[in-house]
Amino acid sequence: MQDFSYQRPAALTAAIEAFEQAEDGRFLAGGQTLLPVMKHRLATPSDLIDLAGISDLEGISIAGSALSIGAMTTHARVASAAEVHDAIPALAKLAGCIGDPHVRNRGTLGGSIANNDPAADYPAAVAGLNATVYTDRRRIAGDDFFTGFFETALEEGELITRVEFPVAAAACYQKFDDPASGYAVVGVFVSRGSQGVRVAVTGATPCVFRMRDLEAALNRKFTPETVSGFCVPEEECNDDLHATAAYRSHLVGVMATRAVAAITDGEM
Amino acid sequence: MATLTLTVNGKPVSAQAEANTLLVEFLRETLGLTGTHVGCDTSQCGACVVHLDGLAVKSCTMLALQAEGTEVTTIEGLAPPGSLHPMQVAFHQNHGLQCGFCTPGMVMASVALVTDNPNPSEPEVRQGLAGNLCRCTGYQNIVKSVIAGARAMER
Ligand SMILES: Cc1cc2nc3c(=O)[nH]c(=O)nc-3n(C[C@H](O)[C@H](O)[C@H](O)COP(=O)(O)OP(=O)(O)OC[C@H]3O[C@@H](n4cnc5c(N)ncnc54)[C@H](O)[C@@H]3O)c2cc1C
Ligand code: FES
Ligand code: FES
Numbered sequence: 330m331q332d333f334s335y336q337r338p339a340a341l342t343a344a345i346e347a348f349e350q351a352e353d354g355r356f357l358a359g360g361q362t363l364l365p366v367m368k369h370r371l372a373t374p375s376d377l378i379d380l381a382g383i384s385d386l387e388g389i390s391i392a393g394s395a396l397s398i399g400a401m402t403t404h405a406r407v408a409s410a411a412e413v414h415d416a417i418p419a420l421a422k423l424a425g426c427i428g429d430p431h432v433r434n435r436g437t438l439g440g441s442i443a444n445n446d447p448a449a450d451y452p453a454a455v456a457g458l459n460a461t462v463y464t465d466r467r468r469i470a471g472d473d474f475f476t477g478f479f480e481t482a483l484e485e486g487e488l489i490t491r492v493e494f495p496v497a498a499a500a501c502y503q504k505f506d507d508p509a510s511g512y513a514v515v516g517v518f519v520s521r522g523s524q525g526v527r528v529a530v531t532g533a534t535p536c537v538f539r540m541r542d543l544e545a546a547l548n549r550k551f552t553p554e555t556v557s558g559f560c561v562p563e564e565e566c567n568d569d570l571h572a573t574a575a576y577r578s579h580l581v582g583v584m585a586t587r588a589v590a591a592i593t594d595g596e597m
Numbered sequence: 598m599a600t601l602t603l604t605v606n607g608k609p610v611s612a613q614a615e616a617n618t619l620l621v622e623f624l625r626e627t628l629g630l631t632g633t634h635v636g637c638d639t640s641q642c643g644a645c646v647v648h649l650d651g652l653a654v655k656s657c658t659m660l661a662l663q664a665e666g667t668e669v670t671t672i673e674g675l676a677p678p679g680s681l682h683p684m685q686v687a688f689h690q691n692h693g694l695q696c697g698f699c700t701p702g703m704v705m706a707s708v709a710l711v712t713d714n715p716n717p718s719e720p721e722v723r724q725g726l727a728g729n730l731c732r733c734t735g736y737q738n739i740v741k742s743v744i745a746g747a748r749a750m751e752r
Contacts, residue, residue: 379663435654
């Protein structure tokens, strides 16, 4: 890794200030993506601003009918927290199937969604549950947050503080994981609540997206069979060493069917 | 350079580290604790697993400075000098290693796994070791070792 300067401020304002003063600053959360990227010299920041010293960014609470999770909360904490299991069990399950135990002990919610890897899991939950992303300066609707391949609506130096997930009546995440990395070859998050059905797909295309035509059909008739009339065309799917586009296109239907079936059977 | 202060294997440590020094480099090169291995340096293999405040982490995917104020346990600190931890004994007795390169990470990951789940099933052991790769054993005897180690840790 090339050299950089490191600091761990204890307050949010100090972190923002440090970013503004840095020539080419980067926030450091769990480091499970940023450090490997820096080892490959795909990122060469002048300053790393470690968010681990800001205790306000960590924690899980129920706020009205929503679950609020701090940006620095680790995947392991979300996977094991009683509040998450009670409110949105599908979210606990999703966090518990990210990577491996060691990655889950360091990796965070904020880092995952800021990075917006096309094969990451959390983006499916943010889009699939209509979550709201809170930053140091505003709130961003889950539907507007992920804007493209490794791209988000975050501005330069904008810091995610927490994410609010509305509690849905029922939700399920089905993931077909890559056996080597654990990342999603395809993952489908289905939720059913007072605002209707949501279907978010990760892994299949360059960025997480909602299958709105399938959502409309499931709003009329919520059965696994409904899924069979809908697909993501092969031409839109990622094609790489992990899976062909045709395979991914097929997997979207399989994972969506399983998620709907699990919800109708009540076994989320 | 910054001064890094932490506890390693129960002993207070204070030493200089560059910002870009990885925790595994600090342990191996500054402190001479070469039991922690580097298999891939790309966060895949788990040979570098240590415990940070009791949680298993990949020490190749952490900066040394991120460990400021923490308690780190390496394979050297698992049992008092001259003795073996029950999980180490179980790996020995069940032939849970061949070349031994992955073993420090396997043992550290296994102890963390059993601390969380004292009586793991075979699938739970396999899932719990998803972040640890072995190029030799085919995992059968590693899984056997962890289950035996878990029983021995209960005693
Ligand atoms: C072996 C391995 C397997 C993995 N498997 C999976 C998997 O199956 N599924 C999956 O989804 N992920 C997987 N990951 C990625 C993992 O979930 C990472 O933890 C995550 O992508 C990044 O989170 P982090 O906290 O480590 O962030 P970092 O690596 O510290 O940061 C990532 C990026 O986010 C920015 N950032 C971090 N926090 C904030 C914030 N609060 N506000 C604004 N910007 C911020 C950083 O500046 C950086 O650009 C895997 C990683 C590894 C090493
Ligand atoms: S050396 Fe750290 S994961 Fe391989
Ligand atoms: S025993 Fe050789 S790598 Fe595992």
